[in-house]
Amino acid sequence: MRLLFGVGRCAVVRVSEPVRQACAHEFSFAPSKSDADAHDVIASRKAELGGRGAGPLMQRDRELRLLDQLLDDVRRRGRPHLVTLLGEAGVGKSRILHEFRRAIRERGGARCLVGCNRSFGPDSPYASLEGVVRSYAGITDADGPAELTNKLRVAVTGLVGTGPIASQLVKNLRDLLVQGAGLADTKPVFAAWRRLVQEIAAREPLVIILEDLNRVDDVLLKFVGDMAELAGMLPLLLVVTGRLELAERDSYWSGGRRNASTMSIDPLSRSATHTLLSDLLTRAEPTEAQRQNTPTGEKLAAVCANLVDQVGGNPLFAMEYVRLVHDGAMSTRALAGEPGAAAGPNVPVPQKVHNIIATRLDTLSPAEKAVLYDAAVLGDSFCRQTLAVLGDREATSIEECLDTLERHDLVRRSRFGVDLGHVEYTFTHSLVREVAYSRLPRALRADKHMLAAEWLCGMSGEPVGLMAHHYKEAVEHASYAGLDTRDIARRACDGLIQAGHQALARGAQRTALHGYRAALDFCPPDHPQLPELLRWSRDDLTEANPPPRPKVTPSASLG
Ligand SMILES: Nc1ncnc2c1ncn2[C@@H]1O[C@H](COP(=O)(O)OP(=O)(O)OP(=O)(O)O)[C@@H](O)[C@H]1O
Numbered sequence: 001m002r003l004l005f006g007v008g009r010c011a012v013v014r015v016s017e018p019v020r021q022a023c024a025h026e027f028s029f030a031p032s033k034s035d036a037d038a039h040d041v042i043a044s045r046k047a048e049l050g051g052r053g054a055g056p057l058m059q060r061d062r063e064l065r066l067l068d069q070l071l072d073d074v075r076r077r078g079r080p081h082l083v084t085l086l087g088e089a090g091v092g093k094s095r096i097l098h099e100f101r102r103a104i105r106e107r108g109g110a111r112c113l114v115g116c117n118r119s120f121g122p123d124s125p126y127a128s129l130e131g132v133v134r135s136y137a138g139i140t141d142a143d144g145p146a147e148l149t150n151k152l153r154v155a156v157t158g159l160v161g162t163g164p165i166a167s168q169l170v171k172n173l174r175d176l177l178v179q180g181a182g183l184a185d186t187k188p189v190f191a192a193w194r195r196l197v198q199e200i201a202a203r204e205p206l207v208i209i210l211e212d213l214n215r216v217d218d219v220l221l222k223f224v225g226d227m228a229e230l231a232g233m234l235p236l237l238l239v240v241t242g243r244l245e246l247a248e249r250d251s252y253w254s255g256g257r258r259n260a261s262t263m264s265i266d267p268l269s270r271s272a273t274h275t276l277l278s279d280l281l282t283r284a285e286p287t288e289a290q291r292q293n294t295p296t297g298e299k300l301a302a303v304c305a306n307l308v309d310q311v312g313g314n315p316l317f318a319m320e321y322v323r324l325v326h327d328g329a330m331s332t333r334a335l336a337g338e339p340g341a342a343a344g345p346n347v348p349v350p351q352k353v354h355n356i357i358a359t360r361l362d363t364l365s366p367a368e369k370a371v372l373y374d375a376a377v378l379g380d381s382f383c384r385q386t387l388a389v390l391g392d393r394e395a396t397s398i399e400e401c402l403d404t405l406e407r408h409d410l411v412r413r414s415r416f417g418v419d420l421g422h423v424e425y426t427f428t429h430s431l432v433r434e435v436a437y438s439r440l441p442r443a444l445r446a447d448k449h450m451l452a453a454e455w456l457c458g459m460s461g462e463p464v465g466l467m468a469h470h471y472k473e474a475v476e477h478a479s480y481a482g483l484d485t486r487d488i489a490r491r492a493c494d495g496l497i498q499a500g501h502q503a504l505a506r507g508a509q510r511t512a513l514h515g516y517r518a519a520l521d522f523c524p525p526d527h528p529q530l531p532e533l534l535r536w537s538r539d540d541l542t543e544a545n546p547p548p549r550p551k552v553t554p555s556a557s558l559g
């Protein structure tokens with residue numbers, strides 16, 4: 001049996017009738033326009049208010065309370081309100097709405113309709129509006145054209161009776177469901193959708209959930225933004241979700257609207273993340289192999305403590321890391337810090353997590369990306385001045401880029417220095433740094449590490465450990481990139497010797513020793529100071545007998 005008919009064009013998956021039937025619980029389909037026997041996948045059913053069955057909900061009381069208050073408000077005042085839940089991928093926007101909808105169902109007193117935008121192709125740009133109509137009218141994928149029209153008619157006449165308005169509504173809503181991207185004019189269709197929503201809300205308080213607005217086109221974005229203003233005095237709560245980039249869109253209603261608000265969905269706290277990891281790790285697993293990889297007791301606590309930083313409060317990331325543990329891709333012995341296990345937990349970034357972060361980075365401009373990548377070379381914390389050293393950029397342009405990166409929640413200000421204008425930044429998540437760093441070509445990494453090391457070398461009271469780190473990385477990446485590392489290694493050696501001298505001059509003997517020993521690692525056999533370096537690297541170095549100051553070769557750019 002031919003299961004998959006083939007990918008007709010980019011982003012359209014086409015399947016046969018038997019496959020459609022077999023997967024009807026997983027995906028929504030539409031009859032293919034070009035192949036009479038085939039169906040196109042248009043959306044994932046699982047994506048509808050995702051996060052079901054994923055274990056207990058952690059720490060979202062505040063958000064759920066706020067949503068309850070907004071619903072009470074629209075009910076009491078009979079006035080619409082639009083609230084946007086904004087947050088990074090996987091932070092739990094849909095999960096909050098899943099819980100909110102469940103609570104409404106249990107308590108009663110309002111109707112809730114949901115529309116998602118997880119469409120699989122360009123044929124359904126208004127999938128979220130469609131979803132609302134389908135769920136109100138009870139239309140399923142199994143319904144043929146006649147049944148679809150019939151169900152629409154029943155739903156519409158139940159609201160507005162029979163007559164010309166009913167016919168117009170049925171016609172336009174049918175166009176919305178059937179024509180998708182082929183709609184010649186969205187105005188009458190959107191107006192029909194708004195009228196349907198108004199009619200429902202006139203009968204009972206209504207909550208409309210529209211998911212993933214960052215995916216929709218500007219026409220729909222504007223329509224949704226206007227909805228709360230133009231719907232009239234009705235008990236209507238419009239709840240929409242979007243990833244952080246939604247706030248950057250021109251057509252997004254960023255502020256100044258009377259009936260609108262934004263709820264920022266922050267990552268979970270460390271303790272909630274710990275509890276979530278522990279719950280996910282110990283949940284009954286189906287296979288024996290997975291059970292064997294599941295830590296227990298003290299080991300479980302140690303594994304969770306090690307993963308908390310990686311997860312950074314993102315529940316989706318927590319699930320992906322736990323998957324790696326269960327699949328045996330991560331040594332739980334190393335994660336638990338057991339003696340005899342490989343030194344330090346070497347935690348890989350799960351592919352899905354990597355992809356999510358990479359997608360976020362792709363929304364940045366080339367200049368913003370370049371600043372972020374340079375920051376990744378510098379380490380966990382960095383400042384504007386250091387960034388200027390790594391790239392040939394104006395201070396104001398760096399500041400503008402940092403502001404944007406901060407708005408995108410990729411970096412944050414961590415400390416203000418003594419000088420006005422000296423601000424230290426950190427990455428909001430260590431994974432952002434890892435992914436940004438992984439995108440820099442090796443040769444460029446070597447070049448940037450060398451620049452950073454030489455800049456540190458010229459500073460008074462320079463941190464020798466950090467400098468040694470940059471030199472080591474420069475040599476490693478240059479050799480990976482197939483570059484000649486002799487010159488880099490020699491300069492690394494000279495810089496580390498100089499750092500050793502400076503440390504010794506201020507009485508930091510252990511730091512000096514560390515510098516000399518690091519220098520030995522890079523010292524070429526023909527280095528004129530090799531014999532002295534060997535002597536300085538011994539434990540008996542004293543301030544009474546300081547080593548002579550070596551000449552440091554001036555820096556040059558890497559070839
Ligand atoms: N507070 C929480 N406690 C426990 N699990 C959670 C919590 N929030 C989310 N999850 C789980 O994490 C996963 C991702 O959550 P969800 O789908 O809600 O993220 P999202 O913010 O909607 O992401 P996207 O932007 O991709 O739509 C789901 O499986 C969900 O059940």
Ligand SMILES: [Mg+2]
Binds near residue numbers: 241
């Ligand atoms: Mg979601």
